[in-house]
Amino acid sequence: MAELRFRERWQWRGRGPWRRAGETPRGRHRFRALLAVLVTAAVVVPLTAAARPGIPAPDPARLAPPTAATLDEAYAANRANAALASRMAAVHGDSHRAASDRALAAPSRRLLSFDGRGSGRAVEVFGDLAHADRVAVLVPGSDTSLDTYERFRAGAAALHHRLARQAGASRTAVVAWLGYTTPGTISGTAITPDRADEAAPDLREFLRGLRAVTGPGSQVTLVCHSYGSVVCGRAAPHLDVTDLVLLGSPGTGAESAADLRTRARIWAARGADDWVADVPHVSAGLFGTTVGFGTDPLSPSFGAHVFAAGPGGHSDYFRPGSASLANIARIVLGETSEVSGA
Template sequence: MGVVDACAETGTAVADSVERGRAGEAEAPRARNKRRRTGSWRRALLAAFVIGAVVVPLSAAARPEIPAPAPAALAPLTEATLAETYAANGANAAEASRMAAVDGDERRAAADRAMADPDRQLLAYDGRGPGLAAEVLGDLAHADRIAVLVPGSDTSLDTYDRFRATALNLRRQLTHDAPNSRTAVVSWLGYDTPRTVSATVLTADRADQAAPRLREFIRQLRGITGRSARIALLCHSYGTVVCGRAAAGLDVSDLVLVGSPGTGADSAAGLRTSARVWAARGADDWVGDVPHVSADLFGTTVGFGTDPVSPEFGARVFAAGAGGHSDYFSPGSASLANLARIVLGETTEVTHA
């Protein structure tokens, strides 16, 4: 059997597993008819996804390296060095913008220029390649409740604004719900995220590379805030794989998984964390149609195992409403309201699915 045929068979098997998993559900006649109509296109779509992700050559032409300075040399992060850190990273972003403009990359120049705004608070910045950044919203040094957001696939400096928008939405919700509380939100683009349709998004390789960086970042936050602040780690999509890989021994109070394809662990206990583990999925999130399995394919482990919203996983499942894969931080949504409650420690107010 050729590689393409093998992938097609695997994709069909993946799709069939979705159908079998639902076959036992009690359905009304209208729902059964709809299932028959949609079954064939769902199998075709998932088979095409597997073929595209595994067969598309990784040697395809890569985007030329974007010129940018090396990251700024910084003193260890403490409350006393925060202002200096923000200024140095802002200056680095301004220089990256200048270099990108000289190179003719106006899109990246604009992205870097926005990051260099004096009102932005950058804990880290690297304009090279896809880019890395960590940005603070709020007074980090005096916060007693901190949310760290970890993004999923297709997040880079070129698409950073949409990731930042989720952090801004959460920050506004926290301020609305608890105007007198001391909170901060950190958007952590601290790893090279995979593309949504790629071989890398089906494996934990990028997550394995990212996990030690995330652990070190949380350690650095503790150098600023001390031990008293409570940190909630909010992870989306492939970012949940990163958080799953980093979870063991991580000094956070809550680990939140939204839109998760799985974490690589069979259960919440398997994450080996003392944090409360939460999970949610919107009713219209396409991740619900992706089988939560793990299998060896051509010598590589593909998939991330148990569904975090399933009873078998054992997370605290909360309501996310009718939203899709990109809607967890949308203003007015049930998921955003619950995420804010978790960050604020108002766990008894969290609504359950």
């Protein structure tokens, strides 16, 4: 809903703060004023969001980096952390978070990590990760937290289901990586790379550690949605992944796919009804930070492999039966000649 409100309020209609060629000086002043407010919000909002009391940090002594042999122990330890966080949230009267954490603590859940502090972080596995030939790692965009985790999880589950149907002899797994504090859609952090800069080292470390679980022969595809594509752009140099998929991307911060400095194939798609198409693809210094993320990944000058995403909107890339989900699955499975173009 926040993304829909953002679209309705800020999509370019030939007027308002977002301006294209021929904007007036008055429009530029309004645009700068808006950015000043949003950049201020980028400082204030994280401080207030961090004030969720009573949730302990994960115990590092219990949570050594997992290996293929210790996956079940890691899953159990993280479920226990989620159960504890649920009880603590209930004590503090946060029934919504208590329910979210309690769902993550269910015996069927496979959590590689869990941290209930603040907006929360979790990494969940779908499938047999230790024996997977093909692995997709999903990186979410703005407004994703433990409070909204189920919608992110639904996308990962849909991709896993599609891969299982399509995989043939390949063994597959999907990892939902909520490993960073995402920005709010309507906030200063959503138009600057600050959160992505914080998240990129954690994503690199996670992908390196993944090799201890899957082994060197597995093929890993990084699937990055919305602001998550900014995170992936920051983490991209020298990543050991086969493919990097950008969905509904506002830009990566790079001017071209080559500037990402990765050997991975770069793919990009945008649904016909995705409001990100109306966001100006610019990057500029303002008030001591960078605003915007540069070249549109669908632009021919960027140099990505553009594929069809169908008529969907910003939240529809993993919708069962969609063209985008089918194409993402083909990329993960290495069936690149079958990927349909835009």
